Amino acid sequence: MEATPLTQGGLFLIQFIAGLVIFTLMLRFLMRATHVDWRHPVVHFVAKVTNPLCAPVNKVLTIRGRWDWSAIITAMLLQALVVIALGWLTGRNFGVGLIAISSITEVANQLLDMAFWLIIINVIISWISPGYNPNTAIFVQMTQPILAPFQKLVPPIGGFDLSPIIAILAIKLTQIVVVGGIAQYGQMLVTLG
Secondary structure, three states: OOOOHHHHHHHHHHHHHHHHHHHHHHHHHHHHHOOOOOOOHHHHHHHHHHHHHHHHHHHHOOOEOOEOHHHHHHHHHHHHHHHHHHHHHHOOOOOHHHHHHHHHHHHHHHHHHHHHHHHHHHHHHHHHOOOOOOOOHHHHHHHHHHHHHHHHHOOOEOOEOOHHHHHHHHHHHHHHHHHHHHHHHHHHHHHHO
């Protein structure tokens, strides 16, 4: 099937809207996992927007503790629908294996990209506005649990916290080696299929 401007516009629109929704679901997951202050307006907004999407999964899989698996599962289901829609718009028929792999890798990449950018934003904020600021405290709350294992591994040297660099390296290596390896396997399925 030849790509027409209408098809390309439809592909862009589907990917944009789905990407925005998946981003919000990953934000919900990270906010719960990192115990962000629930009184923050951003947390309220994310909860209100994503609650209707996660409600069906929450009926089957109740939230326990800090891990909101309903956000991850909802994001993967949405990504699966996107892959099916993209296949339909381009005239291709993707197998269940490829749809599952695409869903896993896209959600994992979104989550890792979000962690990467949260660390970058937190570092920049710490340079520009050191100390407590209620408007930017959410970034500290979200990145501190991510950085904590790396801070144990590499303590501050000469007053400089190098843990963000190590965390960024770990995130990017995970994306390249682990997620990239899974995506490569998915590409192999397309070639064989």
